[in-house]
Amino acid sequence: MNTSVSNTGRLLMAALRMLLVLTVVTGILYPLAVTGVAQALFHDKANGSIVKAGGKEVGSSLVGQSWDLPKQNPDDENEAARPDPKWFQPRPSNSSYDPLATGSSQLGASDSRLVQAVKDAKQQVAEFNGVPESEVPKDAVTGSASAIDPHISPEYARIQINRVARENGLTEQQVAKLVADHTDGRTLGFLGEPHVNVLELNLALRDLAKS
């Protein structure tokens, strides 16, 4: 009995030493080595693809943000966000584009609350952009998985052109060209879906409107 207890104790100590050594290899050396290489070769990407405009950091090209009007009452937490008609609008977000609270609605595809949310979003997007509901694309009325999806579909960008041009004093052709320039196809031609980066598009829009 005593020998089996001391055997078990010896085995557990050996296991602990093994775990500590492997922690050094995989938990310290490995991430530090990868970080070193990543910071040396891909400094901007490794640090979050931060986008600067006019020398100031304004976001990350991989993290979506909201494009709402300033709150009427900054102290009112329940005040509904109002999208700013001047900007291209992103997809609905489960967390108002807070990067510290990523994740989706988790509602099932036939859930009545999701049906209502889609119905409301469809009506709002159609009205806001002055298009019939039948032209509103699926990504405009569904929440993304991450809640910080930086992209919209080219179709969703297209139905916003008319409104954005009007609000910024630009012609539709100018804005349509901007959208075309900022539409990325599938990666390598066949991976994923075509998409438009909202932050980059809006920054280009701001430059165009200023000039």
Next chain:
Amino acid sequence: MSPVLADVLQVTALIVALALVHRPLGDYMAAVFSSEKHLRVEKWIYRSVGANPNAEMRWSAYLRAVLAFSAVSVLLLYVLQRVQDVLPLSLGFKAITPDQAFNTAASFVSNTNWQSYSGEAAMSHVTQTAGLAVQNFVSAAVGIAVAVALVRGFARSRTGELGNFWADLVRGTVRILVPISVIAAIVLVAAGAIQNFGGIHELTTVTGQTQSISPGAVASQEAIKDLGTNGGGYFNANSAHPFENPNGFSNLLTIFLLLVIPFSLPRTFGRMVGNVKQGYAIVAAMGTIWFVGVVLVTWIEYAHPGAASQLAGGAMEGKEQRFGEGASSLFAVSTTMTSTGSVNSFHDSFSGLSGGVLLLGMMLGELAPGGVGSGLYGMLIMAVIAVFLAGLMVGRTPEYLGKKIGTREIKLAACYILITPALVLVGTAVAMALPDGKEAMTNVGAHGFSEVLYAYTSASNNNGSAFAGFGANTPFFNTTLGLCMLLGRFLPMVFVLALAGSLAEQTPVPATAGTLRTEKPLFTGLLVGAILIITGLTFFPALALGPLAEGLGS
């Protein structure tokens, strides 16, 4: 290009890449676990630990080493989370509560990586890299080690010896998992994944709001998360987060990583038993089930049944624009059938029937192709069952790879296949009978039941994905799911190693005209049939209450 054509190309590219890599990688892994030589770094590790890598272990000694290593892993990871607030680089996060720390420790040590916490809002740099990332490596290496021990049981005769656990653990980590992870992590950073040890980065957006950009050693963890079929994301959104999975290319790379070792291990098996065709029969069974799953889920998601998806014009709720339905479906099937559990889209919002296919993929026992190591040993157990069934049909004592499948062997295999169904069904039943089950549901009715069933299926099969609307961070669920993960991981290992020991002791019987040819397509068909019948009979009633009721009702 139409989305469907793009998806066909995407799946084709993935299959071609796996077909090209599985032979050299499988042969390499066979050489790693057969070699007599130790690398210099390995010798240093053995010396500092005081382990003798050349001492052969019988099955019971091998099992004791596995359990001892896993026990101290649970303990250390638990302690690390409980004291993370006083360690450096805490990012200001508090210590994790006892029940959640137990759940997370059980989860990462059992290669499940179920997460009842939200990474960006709970775990410090030290916990993520020195705790969670370490288990990503070593829990995967433990899985490979146990699979290799079972393969040695088939390959060896008249000995009870199955190799040395410490050597298998260290070799799997140092020679297989670390090198591939380094390359994969750097490619992921090149694609846009982040890799830094900074603090939370605050900036002011164009509209004047403050935005907090998360930091983290993400790419390095992402690589092993998928390569080791772990699945625990750095962030709550997991592989849907653009910092983990920035574009279509990183997405396909991620899927490749999580499939590559499970699909290559049958080659390793074939090499080690001296007949690569035996490996082909196994990989064909894995590939068939996986491919049918991919086609089914992709088809259902494009058809987008479900009232909300119909109204929206597509099943994009809980999916990212840069991936779309196709790349999300491919990811979902690959992650549920490999016991990975990382997600690039949220399965809770998939249509009811797709959710059912994903559930079924896990219920099959994570063997098509399954987790690293666990997929191979799960499939070999099913192969034992399949030759037994075939033996019953023709009335002769079954044999597999020259080893007789007698009473002892079939009892061990039968115990193996009973464990996870028992955990899943008993766990779900208990949760539903108590108020806790209903309180945790985000959805109501059949879909709500699916959330609970999915949670226990995912935990017991060591998958780790979730119908994430399920509010799992309660003491009840943290504890019961934690127990399911540990029992679902380590009880099967007991039977696998006992079986390996029993096989290794046998004297091989020569093949005769009456021997079932287990390297032929007929056997692959028999194997797939056995898997579907066993799983179907076990889980059909539960599936009928959840996803089938929802899918047919909408």
